[in-house]
Amino acid sequence: MKRSSLVLLIGVVLFGVVITIAASILHEGLSSHATPTALEVVLARNVRHLAIPASARSAQNPLLDSAEDLRDARRHFADHCAVCHANDGGGDTPMGAGLYPKPPDLRLARTQSLTDGELFWIIENGVRFTGMPAFSNNGSRDAFGNHADAQDSWKLVHFIRHLPFLTVAERIEMEKYNPKGPDARSEEQEENDFLNGATPQQKPESQKHHQK
């Protein structure tokens, strides 16, 4: 690439960043309630794409898609990811609703069209300036550069592919693995007692939902 073209490209990107920041500030201040503008979305997706090394993008999942691995990944996802992404990957959670940007619906083409390598890289490294953390630890790595938990991330890649076909039975199983505080546990117990035919509590019939 010619030097002048490179300078022009950098200039365009910087201009886009400035416009995006300005739009963000004008758009509901800096509140996380806002939804990113189309320009921000396009810019962020392209920057993320460029940030993933080509070798990582083309990486193949070393694990076969087995029922056992899928079960492990389901439980792992329920425990670590569902608080923002929801068990079904739709992203409709109280935590997700408060993030900027909101978690994507993992079942849709925008996520499903990413390569296995891209999904793995995002799980491992997170996405800067979003709520997506990096899940790889910085501990010892094997000869291939994979850390001890890399297999868990590859299992999650299989699970993300499975999300559009998640069954109600799988969702019910995942709910057992969702992290819940004492209030949510107590509320769940009250609901089950009610359904089991125990005397309905004299609490309000509807209440704000704190955690999903």
Add this chain to the structure above:
Amino acid sequence: MKRRRFMFLFFLAFVTGSAFAHGNKVHMRGTVLKISADSVLVKTPDGKSVEVKLMPTTVYVLRSNGQDKPAKFADLAAGDFVVIHATPKDSLLEGDEVKFSVPAATKPAASPSSNPKP
């Protein structure tokens, strides 16, 4: 060290506070009064009637013998106990999950063939 701990606690409090503040889901429980193709009318324990819109994405779960089992819209009937997780939208409630159980009094009696032999 103290400063780090304080920062961590501050962060934790901030994150937890955000989660509670942004919760927009509603849980309701009651008895099914009436069902139509796209909504369910529920009588709550305090006597109010609340309509919940049923969506194509609404998930149905049957609570039976202390276990949750996948179910479908057709399994839901008037008189069932119901716990609904819903999302308020405009002036309506859209059902995310409808978990229900059949009250003992309305459960169909076991057929003779299903009785254990003496």
